[in-house]
Amino acid sequence: MKKKALLILALTFVTTQSFKYDYAKRKKFTIVWQPSHQTDTGKDFSEAETCGAIVDAAIAFKMHPREPSLKSKEYKVWSLGRKDVHHADSGSNTMIAHTSAIVDGKLSGYAYELQQSNKKHPEVFIAVHNNGGTKRNAIWGYIHYRDKHENENRELAARLIKAVSAVTTLENRGVLLDSTTGRNDYRCKTTGKLGFYSLDENVNSAPDTGKDFSEAETCGAIVDAAIAFKMHPREPSLKSKEYKVWSLGRKDVHHADSGSNTMIAHTSAIVDGKLSGYAYELQQSNKKHPEVFIAVHNNGGTKRNAIWGYIHYRDKHENENRELAARLIKAVSAVTTLENRGVLLDSTTGRNDYRCKTTGKLGFYSLDENVNSAPYRVLLEIGDNAVSRELIISSEGRKKIGEALKMELAAWLKEKVQ
Numbered sequence: 547m548k549k550k551a552l553l554i555l556a557l558t559f560v561t562t563q564s565f566k567y568d569y570a571k572r573k574k575f576t577i578v579w580q581p582s583h584q585t586d587t588g589k590d591f592s593e594a595e596t597c598g599a600i601v602d603a604a605i606a607f608k609m610h611p612r613e614p615s616l617k618s619k620e621y622k623v624w625s626l627g628r629k630d631v632h633h634a635d636s637g638s639n640t641m642i643a644h645t646s647a648i649v650d651g652k653l654s655g656y657a658y659e660l661q662q663s664n665k666k667h668p669e670v671f672i673a674v675h676n677n678g679g680t681k682r683n684a685i686w687g688y689i690h691y692r693d694k695h696e697n698e699n700r701e702l703a704a705r706l707i708k709a710v711s712a713v714t715t716l717e718n719r720g721v722l723l724d725s726t727t728g729r730n731d732y733r734c735k736t737t738g739k740l741g742f743y744s745l746d747e748n749v750n751s752a753p754d755t756g757k758d759f760s761e762a763e764t765c766g767a768i769v770d771a772a773i774a775f776k777m778h779p780r781e782p783s784l785k786s787k788e789y790k791v792w793s794l795g796r797k798d799v800h801h802a803d804s805g806s807n808t809m810i811a812h813t814s815a816i817v818d819g820k821l822s823g824y825a826y827e828l829q830q831s832n833k834k835h836p837e838v839f840i841a842v843h844n845n846g847g848t849k850r851n852a853i854w855g856y857i858h859y860r861d862k863h864e865n866e867n868r869e870l871a872a873r874l875i876k877a878v879s880a881v882t883t884l885e886n887r888g889v890l891l892d893s894t895t896g897r898n899d900y901r902c903k904t905t906g907k908l909g910f911y912s913l914d915e916n917v918n919s920a921p922y923r924v925l926l927e928i929g930d931n932a933v934s935r936e937l938i939i940s941s942e943g944r945k946k947i948g949e950a951l952k953m954e955l956a957a958w959l960k961e962k963v964q
Contacts, residue, residue, distance in 0.1 A: 575617070575618055575619075575669045575670070576618065576619045576620075576621070576666050576667060576668040576669055576670075577618050577619070577620045577621070577668060577669070577670045577671075577672070578620075578621050578622075578623055578663040578666055578668040578670070578671045578672070578752065579601040579604065579605065579620065579621070579622045579623070579672050579673075579674065580622075580623050580624070580659050580663065580671065580672070580673040580674070580744060581594065581597035581598045581600065581601040581622065581624060581673075581674045582594055582596075582597040582598075582673075582674065582675040582676065583624055583625050583626045583634060583635055583636075583655050583659075584635070584636055584637065584675075585626075585635045585636060586635070586636040587676070587678055588678070593675065593676045594626050594635065596676055597674045597675060597676060598622075598624065598626070600674055601622050601674055602622070604620075605620045605622065619666075621662075621663075621666050621668075623659040623660075623662040623663045624659065625654075625655030625656070625658045625659050626655075628655065628658065630652060630658075631652050631653050631654060631655050631657070631658045632647075632649040632650070632652045632653075632654055632655070633649075633654045633655045633656070634655040634658075635655070636655075637654065637655060637656065638729070638730055639656060639673075639675075639732075639742045639743050639744055640727065640729040640730040640731075640732045640740065640741070640742060640743065641729075641730040641731060641732055642730075642731050642732050644656065645657060645732055645743035646732065646743065646749075656743050656744060657749075659744075660743075660744060660749050660750055663750065663751075663752070664750070664751045664752075667751070668751075668752045668753070669752065669753040670702075670752060670753065671744075671750055671752035672706070673742075673744045673745070682717060682719070683715060683716060683717060684716055684717040684718070684719045685707045685710050685711055685714075685716040685717070685718060685719065686707065686719045686720070686721075686722060687703030687704060687706065687707045687720070687721040687722070688703070688721070688722055688723070688724050688727075688742060688745065689703050689721060689722075689723060689724065689745065690723075690724055690734070690741060690742070690745040690746065690747060691723045691724055691725035691726075691734070691737055691739050691741060692736070692737050692739075692898075693745075693747055694747075694806075694897060694898065695753065695847075698847075700721050703721045704720070704721050707719075707720075707721070724740075724741040724742040724745055725737070725739040725740055725741055727740065727742075728740060732746075734746050734747075734748065735748045735811050736748060736809060736810070736811055736898060736899050737899070748811055751804070759931050759935065759939070761843065761844045761931065762794050762803065764844055764931075764938050764939060764944065765842040765843060765844060765928075766790075766792065766794070767941070767944040767948075768842055768928065768938075768944045768947050768948045768951070769790050769842055769948065770790070770948070771944055771945045771947070771948025771949060772788075772948035772949065772951045772952045772955075773788045773790065773948075773952075774948075775948060775949045775952045775953075777952070777953070777956055786959070787834075789830075789831075789834055789836075791827040791828075791830040791831045792827065793822075793823030793824070793826045793827050794823075796823065796826065798820060799820050799821050799822060799823050799825070799826045800815075800817040800818070800820045800821075800822055800823070801822045801823045801824070802823040802826075803823070805822065805823060805824065806897070806898055807824060807841075807843075807900075807910045807911050807912055807925075808895065808897040808898040808899075808900045808908065808909070808910060808911065809897075809898040809899060809900055810898075810899050810900050812824065813825060813900055813911035814900065814911065814917075824911050824912060825917075827912075828911075828912060828917050828918055831918065831919075831920065832918070832919045832920075835919070836919075836920045837920065837921060837922060838870075838920060838922045838923075838955070838959075839912075839918055839920035839922065839923040839924070840874070840924055840925075840926065840951070840955075841910075841912045841913070841923075841924070841925040841926065842926055842928060843925065843926065843927050843928070844927065844928055844929055844930070844931050844934075844938060845927040845928075845929065845930050845931070846930060846931040846932065847930070847932075848930045848933070849930070849932075849933060850885060850887065850930055850933060851883060851884060851885060851929065851930060851933045851934045851937075852884055852885040852886070852887045852929070852930065852934075853875045853878050853879055853882075853884040853885070853886060853887065853926065853927065853928050853929065854875065854887045854888070854889075854890060854926070854927040855871030855872060855874065855875045855888070855889040855890070855924060855925070855926055855927075856871070856889070856890055856891070856892050856895075856910060856913065856924065856925040856926075856927070857871055857889060857890075857891060857892065857913065857923070857924055857925075858891075858892055858902070858909060858910070858913040858914065858915060858923060859891045859892055859893035859902070859905055859907050859909060860904070860905050860907075861913075861915055861923070862915075863921050863922055863923075866922060867922055867923060867924055868889050869958075870922055870924055870955075870958055871889045871924040871925075871926070872888070872889050873954050873957075873958055874924065874926060874951055874954050874955065875887075875888075875889070875926060876954075877950045877951065877953065877954035878926075878928065878947050878950045878951060880950070881946050881947075881950045882937060882943065882946060882947065882950075883937065884928070884929060884934065884937070892908075892909040892910040892913050892925070893905070893907040893908055893909055895908065895910075896908060900914075902914050902915075902916065903916045904916060910925055912925060913925055926951075928947060
């Protein structure tokens with residue numbers, strides 16, 4: 547290894563938020579309701595009118611003082627009657643021509659509604675429709691296939707339809723995956739499966755915890771603290787050049803401020819001729835020819851006040867990367883309340899659809915040796931955005947974490963060059 551070690555502290559923003567959020571520490575959260583805008587599903591029946599009225603009743607309802615308090619902002623997104631969109635009052639949620647298609651330069655009613663919803667940064671999105679041709683007096687719930695929040699969405703949908711069934715004569719028909727309907731031709735870009743446009747994670751950003759928690763801000767501050775920290779004269783000297791690679795705020799890349807490190811659509815995909823934020827960051831990192839690459843993230847939905855290390859599966863430097871990651875998370879755990887959850891292979895997460903070309907295994911784009919030229923590459927998940935919130939949003943906590951990373955990295959590098 548060169549005596550002058552080159553360090554890249556690589557920061558990327560990844561959406562790891564969960565529906566199981568720390569509501570106790572929030573003042574309000576946001577719910578978006580999307581009633582059907584279809585007026586063409588029956589000669590003497592307006593689905594739009596029916597579903598609109600149900601949503602209005604839900605929003606207007608005031609909870610009894612003895613019931614759980616719902617501290618929220620609620621919005622209804624509806625294209626009904628609009629002239630600046632196509633299929634404003636009709637169309638199927640499972641048909642390209644009625645959803646993602648641009649007609650005469652206009653968005654569809656569904657696309658308009660999702661655009662309006664995403665602007666609100668909701669944690670919860672509920673679409674309300676009526677069925678037809680089933681010959682059943684019933685209620686069904688649908689969730690998106692292979693969504694990272696699939697289990698929580700299933701629980702929410704199950705509870706909602708059970709509650710409605712309990713106060714009506716509607717039979718509870720359970721919760722189904724949108725991929726099972728086999729309707730029309732709209733497909734999720736991530737899975738390639740048929741699905742509901744409104745539930746597709748590539749279209750609908752809910753749940754979005756960015757309003758009350760910014761992973762980018764938190765991790766950016768940790769990285770800045772690490773870079774700024776000056777070693778004590780008695781500590782191992784870190785002779786290095788350090789850089790932060792960050793796409794945040796850029797307009798010339800897609801998913802500059804959002805997206806998953808494990809999803810093709812957010813990493814390796816080219817959209818409208820643009821690289822992704824992750825691809826831009828790795829491009830900038832590779833230009834520096836670093837020996838060490840450290841990605842800093844926060845976890846979410848784990849219910850653990852902890853820190854995790856990740857390394858790339860079957861990397862030729864796997865043992866050294868494991869040692870580096872283990873030492874870094876041990877150092878942070880030692881100066882905080884974060885539990886040391888050890889070092890895991892990126893192939894074990896089973897998230898989304900990005901695969902390493904070499905192994906064919908699911909993995910983290912930022913750690914893939916076919917993308918990242920640094921020999922030593924680790925990804926740290928520092929804290930949970932709900933459970934560890936107090937620590938990771940505090941200036942003192944961020945500084946303490948950044949300095950611990952820098953000191954342990956210096957010690958590891960000193961041993962490497964001896």
